[in-house]
Amino acid sequence: MMMNASVKKGILGLALVIPSFLILFFVVIVPIVYAIRESLIDENGSGFGLANYIRLFTEPTMRKNIIYTLNVTIVSTLLSLVISYSLAVYLRFGHGWVVKWINRLYFIPMFVPGVIATYGLITMYGNHGWLSRLLLLIGIDTFPKIIYDYNGLVLANLWFNIPFATMLLSSALAAVPNSVIESARDAGANIGQLFFRFVLPLSYKTMWVAITFIFMGVIGSFTAPFLIGANSPQVLGVAMQQVFSNYQETHTASAMAVLMFLLCSVMGYFYIRTMGKEG
């Protein structure tokens, strides 16, 4: 049978798409479907249902963990964003040797592996760490609990996320021309108006990229919370691992994974919506 040109082209097109589709299918779609299926099976294996999800939201420990995770994630994301934005603005519009040095140093944490950085934070901020010992030298013998606590976890998240977010935002701010700032000042804009009416709208998309990446990174983090988080409540990543390995409740662990996936999807939705916007 003769094939006409457009059919041939169509087949070629499909052939080119199939490899990437297969990878996507087996690496992303199948595991998701499998996880969803697992999460719907009762823990005793008796049948399908929402029992695992009901348990996530009714069992006090589980509920606490979810709220705790959201709390840590949102606070860490917002703090990272505010600090990196300030830093990026300062690097973009400031002058002098301080700017020069910050520019050279700020991304160093990105090159320190997470485990090492976490132990570094423990030795620095721990109850008998460097900081408390230094404070003792000048007569301060009360030291707040940072490590193995909420604060330490947020601090670790800041350490991991600020450099990357600053780098992203710096490149966005570099694309804001001086001339725009000058003409805005010429029109009478003060510092606040400059930021909220010009700098922010012109780097808005990158801000969402930063928010999305920080959010996803923090909500799914494991190493830092495992090493310096409190025993209870725990973030979802650590709790999931315990439910999965220690209690061997794989179906509940799957439900937790699906929940985390849904939380990330919300972020993903905003991200895609922002990226799709014109201008």
Next chain:
Amino acid sequence: MNTTVESQLSIRNLSKVFKTGDGVRNISLDIAKGEMVTLLGPSGCGKTTVLRSIGGFLEPDHGDILIRGNSVLNLPPEKRPTAMVFQSYNLWPHMTVYENLAFGLKIRKYKKPDIEREVTAALELVQLSSAASKNPTQLSGGQQQRVALARALLLKPDVLLLDEPFSALDAKLRMEMREELRDIQTLTEMTMVFVTHDQEEALSISDRIVVMHGGQIEQLSTPQEIYDAPQSSFVASFIGRINVLKGVSDGQHITVGELRVPNPNVALPIGDCIVAVRPEDIYLSTQAGGLEGQIRQVMVLGHYAEISVNYKEETLKVFVPREQAATLHPGQSISLMFHKMNVFPAISVSEVAPRQEAHA
């Protein structure tokens, strides 16, 4: 220069020198209300430095800038009673044309109906009423610059600063915008300081021109005076086209080759001098008595013709009416005489501006 109370803008002994050595030194300038003054000069002459200092984007090393009698030196750009039209339009890409125009009024706390009225009027003034809801990127270069102009005019500045606003536009559009700007200036009676390196632009729109060179003012006069009576060989060669010849002065007379003419410059020292003659001020004659030259080329340029005449090692340019051009042909011997000329001390021979630049 004496500062009068009426001065809308007064620049006093302004100096700003950059690390590169460029900049301006000891500039003083007074501009009256409603005046259009152009800062003209080649790149690096310091004209933009002066403008940006007025706008508050540069901090001078010395000197003072007064607007309506008050020093603005300590005011940041957003507090100065100035508005600037930038070379690169500088419209804000995340706002519509309307929002671009309304922004300045909004932060000046105008009421909404007032903003609407003012913006509409400003858009009408620059003939862009239909573009209000458009994005700046949807407009052509000329339209964008019109919006930028409207945006600056709306702020009703005491002094409007224009930094080579038309240099990114093509020649025809540039000419149209020039006329439009002059109309707007006449209509609004706004004080304007205009920076350009285009001498034609400067001659056509200015009440007065400040010719700058090497960070200093070479001459400050009306366009006509600048053209007719340049005070230095730099000004003579930068503004319009000019032929430069060597001459000798004995105080009373100037001798150029075979020509001996009365000295028009009483301040000229005795000895070698530079004689500058505009192409339209040379008279070509078949009768002897002038400089004896030979026609090299006849180029008819519409209503006039440009004649190149070899005189010794020089090639002189002469403009003649096209009727006369018809009687001239290459190779012909011809005698040149001057209607008018400018003479300068020979010492400034090295300061003669590269002519091509002025015509770029």
